[in-house]
Amino acid sequence: MTPEERPDTRTVSQVGEFGLIRRVTEHRNQPSSTLLGPGDDAAVLTAPDGRVVATTDVLVQDVHFRLDWSGPRHVGRKAVAVNLSDIAAMGAVPTGLLVGLGCSGEVTAEFVDELAAGMWEEARRAGTALIGGDMVTSNQLTVSVTALGDLRGGKPVTREGARQGDVVALAGGLGWSAAGLAVLARGFRSPLSVVGAHRVPQPPYEAGPAAAVAGATSMIDISDGLLADMAHVADASGVSVDIRTDQLEVPQRLLEVASALGADPGDWVLNGGEDQALVATFPGDRELPDGWRPIGRVRQGRGVTVDGVEHTERAGWQHWRH
């Protein structure tokens, strides 16, 4: 966070666009891959591989986050995390972030400082930086992030390379965000292990490039829910994916929270979204890289099964359809 001597209670309209841009970008370190950072018509960064990976995700207040459940720093971290997770899911390392922020003039400048601090914090966790952006007036708080990445000479790991016999493997946690959401929806604020996971996902950034190096045949990040996202892989690859519940252990913490709420922890793990875990498929004879554990197999056929049985429960989150 930019050091501020005392709390600033001015609003965004009082500070103005250029003042805000200064607050968000000044005193921040850029990695050596940033050849030209914020402040000009566009940023310039190195693309040593000769290719660039690019993805964009938009977060809207009261759709993707609620300000009574998450603070601005959480929102900033989450907006960056969901994008960097997509970069990791291609097997790439992030090289820069562009942020489009829409907010009302009545928002305090300190709120924007906190949002920016969260974005920088998450960017740094993944070894990257905010290289550019735009700030505009909007009634509804909207954070659009674009993340860029480098493949370091590797093949991009898409959704369509899964082959019969491959091992399905997971990096990161599943069900934590859904559990946190269930807790918040009941009016509770703890346990923090699940509430925090809902506010800010913790994608296993390094597991993505590691999977690519280890020969992953397909990869995706779990944003809509394990079964929904595995259906995308199965469709794109023309195969069937079988998830094994004896391998997909439900963490003790989730069992406790589910028991307290009278909820089904298995549903959180299979259908909960927004954990931004990574799932990849690897040839059956390959040793899994660090951080990856097997959770199923790729089979002949179509669709997704759980323990060999078709699973026809709700199929994850789609915008405008809920």
Next chain:
Amino acid sequence: MTPEERPDTRTVSQVGEFGLIRRVTEHRNQPSSTLLGPGDDAAVLTAPDGRVVATTDVLVQDVHFRLDWSGPRHVGRKAVAVNLSDIAAMGAVPTGLLVGLGCSGEVTAEFVDELAAGMWEEARRAGTALIGGDMVTSNQLTVSVTALGDLRGGKPVTREGARQGDVVALAGGLGWSAAGLAVLARGFRSPLSVVGAHRVPQPPYEAGPAAAVAGATSMIDISDGLLADMAHVADASGVSVDIRTDQLEVPQRLLEVASALGADPGDWVLNGGEDQALVATFPGDRELPDGWRPIGRVRQGRGVTVDGVEHTERAGWQHWRH
């Protein structure tokens, strides 16, 4: 536009997120620089130069456009044009666009088709394509675009290289969008030459890379107004910029519209925003490339003058300060 046999009156909620993404991306051609287009966690494109130029601009309904003044196709074109103009202003050629679209579930799918058609139309004008994006629910129509570009081995042309004695030159028109805005604000819908310029700017895309090749020392696109944007160049370069009104001819059409409205056409040319013309500085002895005409000189000192006199009128548009 995707060929549709008959008008589709369904809403965005009826078509759903995945259906919409298909409508916006199917049957569209990707340039050979797109290695992986829409549909996976991220897009992959070539960065032959080993560097990538990146910029983002967000357009919000009733802030950047009004749907009673512009149709969805205009909005789509404008959202892409303002971003591609920033790529041109660095001296780069565009290689891809990512779009974050926020809209209400009540919007018709046909509206989104038109918006997308406008984006593809403008992308094609500049030789590029939509390579990825995100669609989310939002109360206020919001279009976030990120544009990527390639420098083709050249130096990025920033705002800070203007040197005393340089010629200030213009590519594209100035004042047209402001004139169109004035006409629309009075409740008129014509003349189309100015109204159309307000709805969709026509940045001189090719003039940017041409200026870079010709040795431009600085460049910027005029989005806030000539004087406001030249102040950014003067500040960044540590020089003064003098604009010559005898060189900055006001087009006959603007004189006529101004006379009909009782407005000052000179103010439109000097302070009107959103034309996305390009202004660059060139060493005094250099021949200007095609499409560029001189409009002033770089001098010692600070700030912007008009015919040698300090110009202290309104200083362009800033968000939240108006």
